[in-house]
Amino acid sequence: MKIDKAFADSFAKHWIKSWNSHDLEAILSHYTEDFELQSPIITERMGIPEGKLKGKIAVSEYWAIGLSAKPKLHFEFINVFIGMESLVIYYKGRKGYSSEVFYFNNQGKVYRAVAHYE
Structure with missing residues (x-):
């Protein structure tokens, strides 16, 4: 799936909103059933x-462990960067x-995500 600005902006907005609402189902809606997450x-x-x-x-x-441990968890959106399929x-x-x-796969769902932190 080729990523364009409209898709990237929409995805980023919904992803941040899902996390800030602490709605686990909304968060998971962005991903395939067998997606892989890598994070420190x-x-x-x-x-x-x-x-x-x-x-x-x-x-x-x-x-779920993270959301319960950090009930005030909040993400502040800064920017979104567009790749070819990412x-x-x-x-x-x-x-x-x-x-x-x-x-992303061809259906616009995330099959792999990699997190990076300061």
Whole structure:
């Protein structure tokens, strides 16, 4: 799927809104059933050395822990960057300035996401 500005802006807006509402179902709506998430926080929180989780069930459990541990979690949108079949959301979150890379399938769903933090 080729990413254009309209799609990137819409996705970023909905992704930030979903996180700020703490609505786990809305957050998960952006992803395929078998998507993979890689994040240093997975290593910190879950003790998984490679920092990877695969599938909505595993990731939803991880995110549910995070949302309950950080009830005031809030993301401040800064910018979105467009790639060919991916985009990057740059935002300010609990670890300061952060960015996430999202890789999309042909249906506009994320099949892989990689988080980066300061």
